[in-house]
Amino acid sequence: MSVTVPAGFEAAGVAVGLKSTHARDVAVVVNRGPLKVGAAVFTSNRAKANPILWSEQVVKDGVVEAIVLNSGGANCFTGSFGFQTTHQTAERAAELLGVGAGDVLVCSTGLIGTGDEVFRAKVLAGVDQGIATLSPEGGEDASLAIMTTDSKPKRAVHVGAGWSIGAMAKGAGMLAPGLATMLVVITTDAVLDAAEADTALRAATRVSFDRLDSDGCMSTNDQVTLMASGASGIRVPAEEFAEALTAVCDDLAAQLQGDAEGASHDITIRVVNAASEDDAVVVGRSIARNNLFKAAIFGNDPNWGRVLAAIGTTDAAFDPYDVDVWMNGVRVCTAGGPDRPREDVDLTPRATDLVVDLRVGEAAATIRTNDLTHDYVHENSAYSS
């Protein structure tokens, strides 16, 4: 059900031939109100796809009526023709729904440079078919339509007392989908104003999607959207809503990590006793982006030296010779030297737990990543051709 669990939402997912497999490839999610609140966060990449450039403007006034998403083409670096395609997509949806085009978000995912006349015609056909088949049970179809190389749809739900959150996501970390776009749509029937939605969404993504760093590559098309209908009539305490939203985002982030194609390990990097949360994130990311460390984990090799070599490149506050490193519960490095033998560490489970104790403060952060595998290279060396 995903995005149609909360009251006030209808969705659809249709197939218009953008995918060579003829699977569903255009999704539409519509907010029937009474509130039409929307908030979104976007990729921080300066190279932004046309749908990002469009959606950044749409969301500014906090009013969102609907969102159209397509797989099978990123519509990025497709020139002014590509931007017009996005504009026409929103116009077409707005016309059929009887709303303003400036309140319709658009998301695309697929190969950069794809967005010709054929692409445009198919997307517009998808808008027509999607809106014609909107349904309060359409969440599942919508979640299928945004998949690219995902092996399964990602959905999450939180049910509160008389209100709920529903969500769908695509993208297997930054890892699987060849070109890595993460698209997320979250709906709720809680009563929220635009500022509350924006604050809650930024807080939740900061500690969930922003800390999923599967391969360090940043997409041109990432977008996480929250839409609130207020249909439950319930004003949820801000803290309770934030907690529920964060849990939903974290659930989806874990699903993205777990479906990272090519990956054989889901690595949770917990940096503890840091001087600041920023330091903990910087240290965690340096490990998540270290190919040598990630290749070692693929080989079930507890090569902790690569952890030290990675974190030594940061300017976070710690003494490299007074750091503890734990792998799957075994302390392998302490006080600038080896601790328990490598043989004590069992890295065969998919879930891998790395703890780096910086021993300087009380802050902590968790970064999720994956290992670097033969299948990752295979998947990403044969995408566009």
Place this chain on the structure above:
Amino acid sequence: MSVTVPAGFEAAGVAVGLKSTHARDVAVVVNRGPLKVGAAVFTSNRAKANPILWSEQVVKDGVVEAIVLNSGGANCFTGSFGFQTTHQTAERAAELLGVGAGDVLVCSTGLIGTGDEVFRAKVLAGVDQGIATLSPEGGEDASLAIMTTDSKPKRAVHVGAGWSIGAMAKGAGMLAPGLATMLVVITTDAVLDAAEADTALRAATRVSFDRLDSDGCMSTNDQVTLMASGASGIRVPAEEFAEALTAVCDDLAAQLQGDAEGASHDITIRVVNAASEDDAVVVGRSIARNNLFKAAIFGNDPNWGRVLAAIGTTDAAFDPYDVDVWMNGVRVCTAGGPDRPREDVDLTPRATDLVVDLRVGEAAATIRTNDLTHDYVHENSAYSS
């Protein structure tokens, strides 16, 4: 001949069982003078091996009598015992050579965490045997003794009018040797003082080794050393020496790139028309460190969208929608859209030429890197175990 081409130098390379293959694993290079000038640049990683900590002190006064290098163990994160091993290595060499231990550099390469009693005994035996077999023809043996997973020794020579530079290097980019250490020893019989040597070395490494970024992983043990004997009696004009030294370093950097194990492409990234050289380097590095781009090159796939997605993460001055991208002579992206078709690009040769034209200024820089391959993953997932 490598480091023994210039007059005033003797070298040796011996086998003491640090390598399981029983190949040569300890090298000694001695400067017989009359000058005993030394300069060195070190890894900027804060996690530094014991030999780095030692050598940083030795080189401070600009006087270097000799250098001892071992493969088969990094002596990094081996605690105070490991530092004592480095100290004893220098002491033993100094005693046998009749010089001060504070003028003896030490370098190590191999697995982090390796440096126990057995390691120490073997290194010290290597010092004894190396110094006993020093020879003005020892450069070749020395270059063999520093190899780890290198498929061949790396040597370079520049012969001037009555003076020369000789050099040896190990490490296959940052890529091949599992843990990636680059060790370089350069000798010259030109007359230089310590300040001149330091200036020339920093200038040369800045545009050569510092721009070889095979996999973005920074070693704990990298060291590039220049020793000058003055034995030619010739004071070379600073500009001429700098040019020759840069050429030698660039030659070695190309050899390191070309021997990057697992790599199937040597990628030269030329960033042109940047606002500043720093911008050009930042942009080039962002591409060199992008796994998706590197995997695409492995797959002979001219996926230029990944170039844009990579450079869009930088804060260099340029307009992402007004950048030209050339692959092997074919302009594939211009003005925010596709240009010539992907099919026109032939990526089958090992040498790959990527040009990114930022169209904002006149500065340029070249970064060397390699592709991300199955063999890279294989090599680096099975190193310590």
